[in-house]
Amino acid sequence: MPELPEVQTVVSELGPKLKNKTIREVDVRLPKIISVGPKTMPNVRTADDASHRLFKRHLKGKRIKGVSRRAKMIIIDLAGEDALLVHLKMTGQLIYLGKKDLGKRIRLLNVESATPQLLPAKWTHVIFDFTDGSRLFYNDMRQFGYIRLVRDKEIGQVRELQDFGPEPLEQSFTLSVFKALIKKRPQAKLKQFLMDPTVIAGIGNIYSDEILYFAKVRPDRQAGRLSEGEVKLLYKGIKNILRQAVKKAGSSVGDFVRPSGEWGSYGKFHKVYGRAGERCKACRTRILSIKFNGRTGSFCPSCQK
DNA sequence: TTCAATGTTTAGAC
DNA sequence: GGTCTAAACATTGA
Numbered sequence: 001m002p003e004l005p006e007v008q009t010v011v012s013e014l015g016p017k018l019k020n021k022t023i024r025e026v027d028v029r030l031p032k033i034i035s036v037g038p039k040t041m042p043n044v045r046t047a048d049d050a051s052h053r054l055f056k057r058h059l060k061g062k063r064i065k066g067v068s069r070r071a072k073m074i075i076i077d078l079a080g081e082d083a084l085l086v087h088l089k090m091t092g093q094l095i096y097l098g099k100k101d102l103g104k105r106i107r108l109l110n111v112e113s114a115t116p117q118l119l120p121a122k123w124t125h126v127i128f129d130f131t132d133g134s135r136l137f138y139n140d141m142r143q144f145g146y147i148r149l150v151r152d153k154e155i156g157q158v159r160e161l162q163d164f165g166p167e168p169l170e171q172s173f174t175l176s177v178f179k180a181l182i183k184k185r186p187q188a189k190l191k192q193f194l195m196d197p198t199v200i201a202g203i204g205n206i207y208s209d210e211i212l213y214f215a216k217v218r219p220d221r222q223a224g225r226l227s228e229g230e231v232k233l234l235y236k237g238i239k240n241i242l243r244q245a246v247k248k249a250g251s252s253v254g255d256f257v258r259p260s261g262e263w264g265s266y267g268k269f270h271k272v273y274g275r276a277g278e279r280c281k282a283c284r285t286r287i288l289s290i291k292f293n294g295r296t297g298s299f300c301p302s303c304q305k
Numbered sequence: 306t307t308c309a310a311t312g313t314t315t316a317g318a319c
Numbered sequence: 320g321g322t323c324t325a326a327a328c329a330t331t332g333a
Contacts (some may be wrong), residue, residue, distance in 0.1 A: 002311065072312075089312050091330085111332080123330090142329050144312070160313080187321070197313080204311055253311060254331095273311095293323065296309075 002088045004168070004202030005245035006256050006264060007072050010094055013249075014136075014259045015067040017096045018076065021130040022063045026056050030125035033140065034147050038154040055149050058082060059128075071164050071201035075155075083155060085148045092138065092145030095119060096259040099133030106261035108139060110252045141255065165200040168238050169246070173200075178235045186224025190234075191292045193223045200238070206251055209273040209298050211237040218304045219290075219297040244269065272298040 002010070028034055036051040036058075063079040074094070076084040086094065095106060097119065105116035108123070119137045120127055126138040126147055138147060150158060165181065166173045181199055193199055194208040203211070212219050214237035217230055226234065250256055250264030253274060258264060267274075271281055276289030276298050285302040 006311080087312085089328090090310070109331090113332085140329095141331070142310090144328055185321085189322095192322085195312095206311060251311085256311070294325075 002072060002092070002250070002256055003204035003207050004072065004242055005207070005248075005266065006250035007069055007074060007088065007202070008246050009250045009258055009264060010088075011067050011069040011074055014074075014094060014096060017098075017134075017259065018064045018067055018136070020063060020065075021132065021134065022061065023059050023128055024061075024131045025129040026059050027127040027129070028052060028056065028125070029120070029127070030143065033125045033138065033143065033145065034149070036149045038148075038150050038157040038159075058149060059084075070161055071167075071197060072204075073161060077152075081152045083150055083152055085146075085150060085155075085158065085161075086138070087145050087160070088140070089142070089144035089146075091123075091141040091255055093140065093255065093257050094259055095137045095139065095257060095261055097135055097137070097261075102133075102135060104261070106257070108257065109255050110257075110263060111254075163198050165196070165198055168200050168202060169242055173239075175232065175235050178238075179231060182223045182226070182231065186222065188223050189220050189292065190217060190223055191219035191295070191297045194238075195295070203238070203242075205295055205297070206253065206270070206273045207241055207245065210241045210245075210271060212297075212299060213272045213304060214241055216304050218301075219292050219299055272300060274298070 031052050034055050036054050065077040065079055068075045074086040097104060105118055107114050107116045108121060123139045123141045124137050125140055128136040155161065166177060185193055185199060190212060191208055194203050194211060215230060215234040245251065245266040248264060248266035249258055251267040252263035253267055256264055272287055275287045278287055280287055280300040280303055283302045285300055287298050288301050289296055289298045
Protein backbone atom coordinates (compact mmCIF):
# COMPACT_ATOMS: atom_id res chain seq x y z
CA MET A 1 0.00 0.00 0.00
CA PRO A 2 2.07 2.84 1.15
CA GLU A 3 4.92 4.66 -0.47
CA LEU A 4 6.31 8.02 0.54
CA PRO A 5 3.14 10.05 -0.19
CA GLU A 6 0.90 7.63 1.69
CA VAL A 7 3.23 7.40 4.69
CA GLN A 8 3.61 11.18 4.69
CA THR A 9 -0.20 11.49 4.67
CA VAL A 10 -0.45 9.22 7.70
CA VAL A 11 2.25 11.18 9.52
CA SER A 12 0.77 14.61 8.69
CA GLU A 13 -2.75 13.65 9.67
CA LEU A 14 -1.89 11.54 12.69
CA GLY A 15 0.61 13.95 14.22
CA PRO A 16 -1.84 16.63 15.38
CA LYS A 17 -4.30 13.99 16.62
CA LEU A 18 -1.80 12.04 18.70
CA LYS A 19 0.23 14.92 20.06
CA ASN A 20 0.01 15.05 23.86
CA LYS A 21 -2.26 12.03 24.06
CA THR A 22 -1.47 9.69 26.92
CA ILE A 23 -1.67 5.94 26.44
CA ARG A 24 -3.98 4.28 28.94
CA GLU A 25 -3.67 0.72 27.66
CA VAL A 26 -2.38 -1.23 24.68
CA ASP A 27 -4.21 -4.30 23.45
CA VAL A 28 -1.99 -6.61 21.39
CA ARG A 29 -4.21 -9.12 19.61
CA LEU A 30 -1.51 -10.53 17.33
CA PRO A 31 1.79 -10.56 19.24
CA LYS A 32 4.02 -11.19 16.26
CA ILE A 33 3.28 -7.67 15.02
CA ILE A 34 5.12 -6.12 17.96
CA SER A 35 8.72 -6.32 19.06
CA VAL A 36 11.14 -4.61 21.43
CA GLY A 37 14.66 -3.37 20.78
CA PRO A 38 16.61 -2.20 17.74
CA LYS A 39 18.09 -5.48 16.68
CA THR A 40 14.92 -7.43 16.02
CA MET A 41 15.20 -9.16 12.70
CA PRO A 42 12.26 -8.98 10.35
CA ASN A 43 10.53 -12.27 9.75
CA VAL A 44 12.07 -13.74 12.88
CA ARG A 45 9.52 -12.20 15.13
CA THR A 46 8.93 -14.56 17.98
CA ALA A 47 6.47 -12.49 19.96
CA ASP A 48 7.56 -14.12 23.17
CA ASP A 49 5.71 -13.38 26.40
CA ALA A 50 8.54 -11.33 27.86
CA SER A 51 8.69 -8.74 25.09
CA HIS A 52 4.91 -8.71 24.89
CA ARG A 53 4.69 -7.79 28.59
CA LEU A 54 7.56 -5.31 28.29
CA PHE A 55 5.84 -3.61 25.36
CA LYS A 56 2.57 -3.13 27.22
CA ARG A 57 4.20 -2.11 30.49
CA HIS A 58 6.49 0.40 28.86
CA LEU A 59 3.75 2.14 26.92
CA LYS A 60 1.23 2.43 29.71
CA GLY A 61 0.98 6.05 30.84
CA LYS A 62 3.36 7.36 28.15
CA ARG A 63 2.61 10.66 26.47
CA ILE A 64 3.12 11.10 22.73
CA LYS A 65 5.36 13.99 21.74
CA GLY A 66 4.97 13.82 17.98
CA VAL A 67 4.93 11.75 14.80
CA SER A 68 7.55 11.86 12.06
CA ARG A 69 8.82 9.85 9.10
CA ARG A 70 12.07 8.46 7.72
CA ALA A 71 11.72 6.75 4.34
CA LYS A 72 8.58 4.62 4.79
CA MET A 73 9.05 4.27 8.57
CA ILE A 74 6.66 6.09 10.90
CA ILE A 75 8.30 7.27 14.12
CA ILE A 76 6.05 7.98 17.11
CA ASP A 77 8.13 9.88 19.63
CA LEU A 78 7.21 9.25 23.26
CA ALA A 79 7.92 11.31 26.37
CA GLY A 80 10.90 9.90 28.20
CA GLU A 81 13.39 8.03 26.07
CA ASP A 82 11.19 5.76 24.01
CA ALA A 83 9.91 5.75 20.45
CA LEU A 84 7.59 3.50 18.47
CA LEU A 85 8.58 2.57 14.94
CA VAL A 86 5.72 1.57 12.69
CA HIS A 87 6.23 0.06 9.24
CA LEU A 88 3.06 -0.56 7.25
CA LYS A 89 4.75 -2.70 4.58
CA MET A 90 2.08 -3.66 2.00
CA THR A 91 -1.24 -3.61 3.83
CA GLY A 92 -0.77 -1.93 7.23
CA GLN A 93 -3.25 0.76 8.27
CA LEU A 94 -3.30 3.23 11.16
CA ILE A 95 -6.76 4.54 11.90
CA TYR A 96 -7.53 7.07 14.62
CA LEU A 97 -11.01 7.51 16.03
CA GLY A 98 -12.00 10.14 18.56
CA LYS A 99 -14.21 9.07 21.46
CA LYS A 100 -17.44 10.03 19.73
CA ASP A 101 -16.38 8.37 16.45
CA LEU A 102 -15.73 4.92 17.90
CA GLY A 103 -19.05 3.64 16.55
CA LYS A 104 -18.24 4.85 13.04
CA ARG A 105 -17.98 2.21 10.31
CA ILE A 106 -14.88 2.42 8.12
CA ARG A 107 -14.42 0.91 4.67
CA LEU A 108 -11.07 -0.81 5.00
CA LEU A 109 -10.72 -1.96 1.40
CA ASN A 110 -11.13 0.29 -1.60
CA VAL A 111 -13.18 -2.17 -3.62
CA GLU A 112 -16.88 -2.16 -4.49
CA SER A 113 -17.69 -5.25 -2.50
CA ALA A 114 -16.17 -4.08 0.78
CA THR A 115 -18.68 -3.10 3.41
CA PRO A 116 -17.78 -0.54 6.07
CA GLN A 117 -16.79 -2.13 9.36
CA LEU A 118 -16.73 -1.34 13.03
CA LEU A 119 -13.26 -1.31 14.63
CA PRO A 120 -11.67 -3.45 15.88
CA ALA A 121 -12.23 -5.52 12.74
CA LYS A 122 -10.90 -8.87 11.60
CA TRP A 123 -7.45 -7.47 10.72
CA THR A 124 -7.01 -5.20 13.72
CA HIS A 125 -3.91 -6.48 15.51
CA VAL A 126 -2.99 -3.72 17.95
CA ILE A 127 -5.20 -1.13 19.69
CA PHE A 128 -3.93 1.92 21.58
CA ASP A 129 -6.39 3.30 24.14
CA PHE A 130 -5.82 6.91 25.11
CA THR A 131 -6.86 8.51 28.36
CA ASP A 132 -9.33 10.82 26.58
CA GLY A 133 -11.28 7.85 25.23
CA SER A 134 -9.92 8.04 21.67
CA ARG A 135 -8.24 5.05 20.04
CA LEU A 136 -5.61 4.19 17.45
CA PHE A 137 -6.06 0.95 15.50
CA TYR A 138 -3.33 -0.93 13.64
CA ASN A 139 -4.79 -3.16 10.91
CA ASP A 140 -2.78 -5.38 8.60
CA MET A 141 -4.29 -7.99 6.33
CA ARG A 142 -1.05 -9.57 5.17
CA GLN A 143 0.67 -9.15 8.54
CA PHE A 144 3.99 -8.03 7.01
CA GLY A 145 4.14 -4.79 8.96
CA TYR A 146 5.36 -4.26 12.48
CA ILE A 147 5.38 -1.98 15.51
CA ARG A 148 8.65 -1.83 17.36
CA LEU A 149 9.47 -0.21 20.69
CA VAL A 150 12.97 1.26 20.89
CA ARG A 151 14.92 3.71 23.04
CA ASP A 152 15.51 7.08 21.38
CA LYS A 153 19.22 6.52 21.43
CA GLU A 154 18.86 3.12 19.80
CA ILE A 155 17.18 4.48 16.67
CA GLY A 156 20.55 4.85 14.97
CA GLN A 157 21.14 1.13 15.43
CA VAL A 158 17.89 0.06 13.80
CA ARG A 159 19.06 -1.68 10.69
CA GLU A 160 15.91 -0.83 8.71
CA LEU A 161 16.80 2.84 9.16
CA GLN A 162 20.42 2.49 8.16
CA ASP A 163 21.78 2.77 4.66
CA PHE A 164 18.92 4.81 3.26
CA GLY A 165 19.20 7.11 0.30
CA PRO A 166 18.24 10.79 0.51
CA GLU A 167 14.68 12.00 1.10
CA PRO A 168 13.57 13.08 -2.38
CA LEU A 169 11.30 15.90 -1.23
CA GLU A 170 13.88 17.61 0.93
CA GLN A 171 15.60 20.73 -0.35
CA SER A 172 18.95 19.05 0.06
CA PHE A 173 17.97 16.56 -2.67
CA THR A 174 19.34 18.64 -5.53
CA LEU A 175 19.99 17.82 -9.16
CA SER A 176 23.68 17.37 -8.43
CA VAL A 177 22.90 14.94 -5.59
CA PHE A 178 20.75 13.01 -8.05
CA LYS A 179 23.52 12.97 -10.65
CA ALA A 180 25.91 11.60 -8.03
CA LEU A 181 23.47 8.75 -7.33
CA ILE A 182 23.41 7.88 -11.03
CA LYS A 183 27.20 7.83 -11.07
CA LYS A 184 27.14 5.36 -8.20
CA ARG A 185 24.78 2.94 -9.99
CA PRO A 186 25.15 3.61 -13.73
CA GLN A 187 24.31 0.04 -14.73
CA ALA A 188 21.06 -0.24 -12.80
CA LYS A 189 17.84 -0.21 -14.77
CA LEU A 190 15.70 2.82 -14.02
CA LYS A 191 12.80 0.97 -12.44
CA GLN A 192 15.16 -0.78 -10.02
CA PHE A 193 17.18 2.35 -9.48
CA LEU A 194 14.19 4.42 -8.39
CA MET A 195 12.77 1.69 -6.16
CA ASP A 196 16.03 0.84 -4.40
CA PRO A 197 15.73 2.31 -0.88
CA THR A 198 19.51 2.58 -0.58
CA VAL A 199 19.51 4.90 -3.61
CA ILE A 200 16.48 7.11 -2.86
CA ALA A 201 14.09 6.74 0.09
CA GLY A 202 10.38 6.17 -0.26
CA ILE A 203 9.70 5.37 -3.93
CA GLY A 204 7.87 2.12 -4.67
CA ASN A 205 6.10 0.52 -7.58
CA ILE A 206 3.32 3.05 -8.14
CA TYR A 207 5.43 6.18 -8.12
CA SER A 208 8.35 4.70 -10.02
CA ASP A 209 5.93 3.93 -12.87
CA GLU A 210 4.44 7.42 -12.76
CA ILE A 211 7.83 9.16 -12.52
CA LEU A 212 9.19 7.20 -15.51
CA TYR A 213 6.13 8.12 -17.55
CA PHE A 214 6.61 11.78 -16.62
CA ALA A 215 10.25 11.60 -17.72
CA LYS A 216 9.29 9.77 -20.95
CA VAL A 217 11.85 7.00 -20.38
CA ARG A 218 11.34 3.24 -20.37
CA PRO A 219 11.70 1.32 -17.08
CA ASP A 220 14.45 -0.88 -18.51
CA ARG A 221 16.78 1.92 -19.59
CA GLN A 222 20.12 2.06 -17.78
CA ALA A 223 20.58 4.95 -15.38
CA GLY A 224 24.04 5.81 -16.70
CA ARG A 225 22.90 6.01 -20.31
CA LEU A 226 20.42 8.85 -20.01
CA SER A 227 20.98 12.10 -21.87
CA GLU A 228 21.48 15.29 -19.90
CA GLY A 229 17.89 16.31 -20.71
CA GLU A 230 16.49 12.96 -19.59
CA VAL A 231 18.34 13.15 -16.28
CA LYS A 232 16.86 16.59 -15.64
CA LEU A 233 13.36 15.46 -16.55
CA LEU A 234 13.65 12.39 -14.34
CA TYR A 235 14.77 14.54 -11.44
CA LYS A 236 11.90 16.91 -12.05
CA GLY A 237 9.52 13.95 -12.24
CA ILE A 238 10.58 12.67 -8.83
CA LYS A 239 9.88 16.03 -7.21
CA ASN A 240 6.71 16.75 -9.18
CA ILE A 241 4.96 13.42 -8.95
CA LEU A 242 5.72 12.92 -5.26
CA ARG A 243 4.66 16.47 -4.39
CA GLN A 244 1.41 16.13 -6.29
CA ALA A 245 0.69 12.78 -4.64
CA VAL A 246 1.33 14.19 -1.16
CA LYS A 247 -1.06 17.03 -1.99
CA LYS A 248 -3.77 14.53 -2.92
CA ALA A 249 -3.18 12.47 0.25
CA GLY A 250 -1.70 9.54 -1.64
CA SER A 251 -3.19 6.82 -3.85
CA SER A 252 -5.76 4.42 -2.47
CA VAL A 253 -4.94 1.33 -4.50
CA GLY A 254 -6.48 -1.63 -2.73
CA ASP A 255 -6.32 -0.66 0.88
CA PHE A 256 -4.56 2.57 1.69
CA VAL A 257 -6.73 4.56 4.11
CA ARG A 258 -5.98 7.81 5.79
CA PRO A 259 -6.10 7.82 9.61
CA SER A 260 -9.56 9.35 9.31
CA GLY A 261 -10.84 6.45 7.20
CA GLU A 262 -10.97 8.60 4.05
CA TRP A 263 -9.30 7.67 0.77
CA GLY A 264 -6.34 9.26 -0.90
CA SER A 265 -7.30 10.74 -4.25
CA TYR A 266 -4.09 10.57 -6.28
CA GLY A 267 -5.14 7.27 -7.86
CA LYS A 268 -7.43 9.25 -10.17
CA PHE A 269 -4.36 10.89 -11.66
CA HIS A 270 -2.34 7.75 -12.42
CA LYS A 271 -1.17 7.80 -16.02
CA VAL A 272 0.23 4.27 -16.21
CA TYR A 273 0.13 2.41 -12.89
CA GLY A 274 -2.80 0.01 -12.86
CA ARG A 275 -3.74 0.96 -16.43
CA ALA A 276 -2.21 -1.96 -18.35
CA GLY A 277 -4.23 -2.64 -21.51
CA GLU A 278 -5.89 0.77 -21.36
CA ARG A 279 -4.91 3.54 -23.70
CA CYS A 280 -2.26 6.15 -22.97
CA LYS A 281 -3.95 9.44 -22.16
CA ALA A 282 -1.51 11.31 -24.41
CA CYS A 283 -1.16 9.12 -27.51
CA ARG A 284 -3.85 6.40 -27.24
CA THR A 285 -1.29 3.58 -27.47
CA ARG A 286 -2.08 0.63 -25.20
CA ILE A 287 -0.19 0.64 -21.90
CA LEU A 288 2.10 -2.37 -21.56
CA SER A 289 2.78 -4.26 -18.39
CA ILE A 290 6.04 -6.20 -18.08
CA LYS A 291 7.88 -7.84 -15.21
CA PHE A 292 11.10 -6.08 -14.34
CA ASN A 293 13.14 -7.95 -11.76
CA GLY A 294 10.16 -9.53 -10.12
CA ARG A 295 7.94 -6.45 -10.07
CA THR A 296 5.38 -5.44 -12.63
CA GLY A 297 6.03 -2.16 -14.33
CA SER A 298 3.53 -0.39 -16.60
CA PHE A 299 4.56 2.06 -19.27
CA CYS A 300 3.57 3.57 -22.59
CA PRO A 301 5.74 2.01 -25.31
CA SER A 302 5.22 5.04 -27.52
CA CYS A 303 5.68 7.98 -25.13
CA GLN A 304 8.54 6.39 -23.19
CA LYS A 305 11.79 5.95 -25.08
C1' DT B 306 -7.34 -23.25 -9.40
C1' DT B 307 -3.86 -19.90 -10.43
C1' DC B 308 -1.92 -15.52 -10.27
C1' DA B 309 -0.65 -10.96 -8.65
C1' DA B 310 -0.71 -7.45 -5.05
C1' DT B 311 1.56 -0.86 -2.48
C1' DG B 312 7.58 -3.60 0.79
C1' DT B 313 11.80 -5.41 2.31
C1' DT B 314 15.31 -8.80 3.24
C1' DT B 315 18.13 -12.69 2.19
C1' DA B 316 20.43 -16.35 -0.30
C1' DG B 317 22.56 -17.92 -4.33
C1' DA B 318 24.22 -17.43 -9.04
C1' DC B 319 27.00 -15.10 -12.42
C1' DG C 320 31.14 -5.60 -5.46
C1' DG C 321 27.12 -5.11 -8.66
C1' DT C 322 23.25 -7.11 -10.48
C1' DC C 323 19.63 -10.38 -11.15
C1' DT C 324 16.44 -14.05 -9.60
C1' DA C 325 13.64 -16.39 -6.47
C1' DA C 326 11.79 -16.97 -2.16
C1' DA C 327 9.98 -15.60 2.22
C1' DC C 328 6.35 -13.28 5.13
C1' DA C 329 0.02 -14.25 4.71
C1' DT C 330 -4.18 -13.17 2.67
C1' DT C 331 -7.46 -11.68 -0.60
C1' DG C 332 -9.81 -11.22 -4.80
C1' DA C 333 -9.98 -11.37 -9.81
